[in-house]
Amino acid sequence: MYKIISKKPLNPTVTQMEIYSPLVAKKARAGQFIILRVDENGERIPLTVAGTDKEKGTVKIIFQIVGASTKKLNSKNEGEYIQDFVGPLGVPTHIEGLKKVCVVGGGVGCAIALPVAQALHDQGTEVHSVVGFRNKDLVILENEFKKCSDKFTIVTDDGSYGEKGVVTAPLKEAIEAGENYDMVIAIGPLIMMKFVVATTKPFNVPTTVSMNPIMVDGTGMCGGCRLTVGGETKFACVDGPDFDGFKVDFDEAMKRGSYYKKFERKAYDDACNLFKKEVE
Amino acid sequence: MAEVSKRKPNMSPKKNEMPSQEPNVRNKNFLEVALGYSEETAVDEAQRCLNCKHRPCVSGCPVNIQIPDFISQVAKGDFDKAYDIIAQSSSLPAVCGRVCPQETQCEGKCVRGIKTEPVGIGRLERFVADYHNSKSDTKIQKIKSNGHKVAVIGSGPAGLACAGDLAKKGYEVTVFEALHLAGGVLVYGIPEFRLPKSIVQKEVDGLKALGVKIETNTIIGRTITIDELMDEMGFEAVFIGSGAGLPRFMKIPGENLNGVFSANEFLTRTNLMKAYKDNPDTPINHAKKVAVVGGGNVAMDAARCAKRLGADDVYIVYRRSEEELPARKEEVEHAKEEGVIFKLLNNPVEILSDEDGSVNGMRCIKMELGEPDESGRRRPVAIEGSEFVLDVDEVIIAIGTSPNPLIKSTTEGLDTQRWGGIIADENGATSREGVFAGGDAVTGAATVILAMGAGKTAAGAIDEYIKSKA
Numbered sequence: 001m002y003k004i005i006s007k008k009p010l011n012p013t014v015t016q017m018e019i020y021s022p023l024v025a026k027k028a029r030a031g032q033f034i035i036l037r038v039d040e041n042g043e044r045i046p047l048t049v050a051g052t053d054k055e056k057g058t059v060k061i062i063f064q065i066v067g068a069s070t071k072k073l074n075s076k077n078e079g080e081y082i083q084d085f086v087g088p089l090g091v092p093t094h095i096e097g098l099k100k101v102c103v104v105g106g107g108v109g110c111a112i113a114l115p116v117a118q119a120l121h122d123q124g125t126e127v128h129s130v131v132g133f134r135n136k137d138l139v140i141l142e143n144e145f146k147k148c149s150d151k152f153t154i155v156t157d158d159g160s161y162g163e164k165g166v167v168t169a170p171l172k173e174a175i176e177a178g179e180n181y182d183m184v185i186a187i188g189p190l191i192m193m194k195f196v197v198a199t200t201k202p203f204n205v206p207t208t209v210s211m212n213p214i215m216v217d218g219t220g221m222c223g224g225c226r227l228t229v230g231g232e233t234k235f236a237c238v239d240g241p242d243f244d245g246f247k248v249d250f251d252e253a254m255k256r257g258s259y260y261k262k263f264e265r266k267a268y269d270d271a272c273n274l275f276k277k278e279v280e
Numbered sequence: 281m282a283e284v285s286k287r288k289p290n291m292s293p294k295k296n297e298m299p300s301q302e303p304n305v306r307n308k309n310f311l312e313v314a315l316g317y318s319e320e321t322a323v324d325e326a327q328r329c330l331n332c333k334h335r336p337c338v339s340g341c342p343v344n345i346q347i348p349d350f351i352s353q354v355a356k357g358d359f360d361k362a363y364d365i366i367a368q369s370s371s372l373p374a375v376c377g378r379v380c381p382q383e384t385q386c387e388g389k390c391v392r393g394i395k396t397e398p399v400g401i402g403r404l405e406r407f408v409a410d411y412h413n414s415k416s417d418t419k420i421q422k423i424k425s426n427g428h429k430v431a432v433i434g435s436g437p438a439g440l441a442c443a444g445d446l447a448k449k450g451y452e453v454t455v456f457e458a459l460h461l462a463g464g465v466l467v468y469g470i471p472e473f474r475l476p477k478s479i480v481q482k483e484v485d486g487l488k489a490l491g492v493k494i495e496t497n498t499i500i501g502r503t504i505t506i507d508e509l510m511d512e513m514g515f516e517a518v519f520i521g522s523g524a525g526l527p528r529f530m531k532i533p534g535e536n537l538n539g540v541f542s543a544n545e546f547l548t549r550t551n552l553m554k555a556y557k558d559n560p561d562t563p564i565n566h567a568k569k570v571a572v573v574g575g576g577n578v579a580m581d582a583a584r585c586a587k588r589l590g591a592d593d594v595y596i597v598y599r600r601s602e603e604e605l606p607a608r609k610e611e612v613e614h615a616k617e618e619g620v621i622f623k624l625l626n627n628p629v630e631i632l633s634d635e636d637g638s639v640n641g642m643r644c645i646k647m648e649l650g651e652p653d654e655s656g657r658r659r660p661v662a663i664e665g666s667e668f669v670l671d672v673d674e675v676i677i678a679i680g681t682s683p684n685p686l687i688k689s690t691t692e693g694l695d696t697q698r699w700g701g702i703i704a705d706e707n708g709a710t711s712r713e714g715v716f717a718g719g720d721a722v723t724g725a726a727t728v729i730l731a732m733g734a735g736k737t738a739a740g741a742i743d744e745y746i747k748s749k750a
Contacts, residue, residue: 023503043561084460086497219458220684221525222545255637259538260563
């Protein structure tokens with residue numbers, strides 16, 4: 001069992017937790033992920049590591065409440081325990097030797113983009129961050145991003161905060177204005193990463209994307225997380241989760257990502273009804 | 281039973297039948313198919329053994345169980361003694377009695393099998409193990425520690441066997457398991473209806489009672505490396521029994537469509553994550569028309585699970601003929617009885633989909649058998665112009681697995697084959713001092729019993745290695 005050391009909501013649908021797991025805290029690097037199960041019959045949920053505190057032995061996770069399992073996770077409180085917590089999984093983001101990087105985060109993807117931006121900043125890389133949210137209420141981690149960014153741009157879809165628009169607009173402007181990025185690192189919804197790649201490709205700016213497909217074990221065993229990258233099948237869990245954005249087949253990834261939607265919706269509704277009953 | 285010692289063998293030409301759930305009942309539930317012999321049936325079956333002098337069955341057993349000896353105890357009705365004899369050689373009799381390919385091992389060598397059916401050795405092994413396990417008063421003697429620490433990576437058959445033998449010799453053994461539950465392929469792969477998970481749990485609990493520590497949720501190579509185990513955590517030797525967990529795909533068009541699964545994923549969702557139960561947290565697709573590609577035990581398991589999950593039509597699509605099917609004969613028979621349709625001498629060439637990217641068919645080509653290939657089996661050759669579309673909405677690929685490269689890629693100086701198998705000598709010693717390996721991680725995908733045998737052999741070698749250093 002793994003103890004929840006702290007819990008705080010970042011916005012109405014996104015929660016941050018710190019879990020006590022010293023071995024994972026010691027090893028995890030930016031870009032890697034963990035898998036957890038809330039209780040005995042729980043689903044294995046992959047979540048990217050949002051930060052670690054090696055001294056306290058804790059691993060920070062940030063998750064959006066999207067389905068029955070994340071809802072169940074969110075029902076756990078500080079001081080309580082979750083059943084399983086394993087990691088770190090996947091290959092850390094390659095940041096060595098980069099001089100100037102634009103980190104692009106979308107929605108809850110910002111939780112994963114932040115540790116990458118911080119790691120870049122810590123090694124002396126010039127970091128420009130562009131983060132996007134649907135509206136003002138959903139903004140998370142703004143101050144944390146500002147602290148590790150040499151330039152910071154925030155956009156919202158509806159213009160309720162920062163500039164109105166999507167992340168690709170300021171990114172394109174910056175590239176056109178002559179910012180010579182060694183690399184663009186994009187982390188967010190598939191559709192956002194697809195358009196980031198469409199933006200950077202004409203300028204040939206190397207672009208890394210972080211993929212989060214459906215997976216079960218996270219160790220290379222099930223192959224559920226397979227993607228087509230440069231015409232070859234890759235497993236996101238062991239070959240990634242980072243891939244060369246120019247080579248990823250996003251359309252296929254989006255189709256595969258929607259496979260369990262009907263199950264998820266049903267499970268979520270069932271869970272909601274259950275919670276409602278408990279309240280009544 | 282008093283007359284037994286002077287008994288004449290029971291010359292019935294057929295094995296005592298295994299009581300089983302009816303095919304049309306069991307193909308709708310996940311309860312165990314085979315129900316096991318009664319005491320009377322076991323004794324009767326045991327009396328079919330001729331107790332022949334040259335004991336060919338023993339040489340057919342990868343761990344050399346003294347088969348005629350245990351069977352003659354069963355024939356006498358002394359099931360406890362029979363268990364003790366098996367336990368001298370085997371760590372997991374309740375498991376092996378159920379999943380060993382007896383027809384190519386012990387029973388394949390049985391003298392009775394030349395003219396009639398061989399003695400039901402596997403069924404007797406299972407009976408003895410279940411009899412033993414059903415008694416709650418099993419006492420486990422805690423062994424005094426010899427102060428030496430050994431790490432075992434993986435809690436599948438190789439790891440469990442190695443850990444058990446070492447613990448009995450007094451070693452302080454810690455087993456590291458990547459998943460949240462111990463048992464490896466015994467819990468994520470082999471379905472409940474063929475190997476109830478309570479049996480695996482019993483074996484694991486038995487090890488714990490011997491003092492073996494089991495650390496789940498620990499991935500060697502990620503959470504901890506082999507170097508850390510040996511340099512920082514005080515383990516004097518390491519046994520790698522990490523299996524062959526990486527699924528292979530066919531590399532044909534359409535393999536990444538929605539509705540195409542590796543057998544590993546399909547079975548893991550079904551067995552480990554219990555997706556067959558009502559309202560599972562982990563979902564599984566309940567397809568109506570399913571093709572399983574491959575002819576091994578894993579393919580049979582996947583096909584029979586698909587049937588139980590409610591599919592109307594389940595096909596085994598295999599490119600060779602029935603004779604070459606690598607699965608245990610009993611699994612093939614069970615699958616047929618349960619309504620699985622065998623499309624033999626057929627090979628998939630493309631998986632087809634609707635506009636949403638979901639499977640709606642599989643294009644296959646008919647095959648014929650040509651000259652034998654390097655495996656000694658006749659090579660299947662495509663018959664030109666014989667392509668056809670099989671109407672299916674789910675495809676499960678069960679064509680084999682490879683060793684996981686994680687340990688190799690994080691352990692310097694550990695030599696591997698080009699295809700990923702760890703190179704180990706006949707005792708399990710690898711290119712790294714103090715690091716041993718066995719089971720599928722070394723051989724590639726094989727059987728539970730071979731993995732178990734390799735684990736036991738390595739346990740002996742580790743014991744000698746540590747003693748030689750002391």
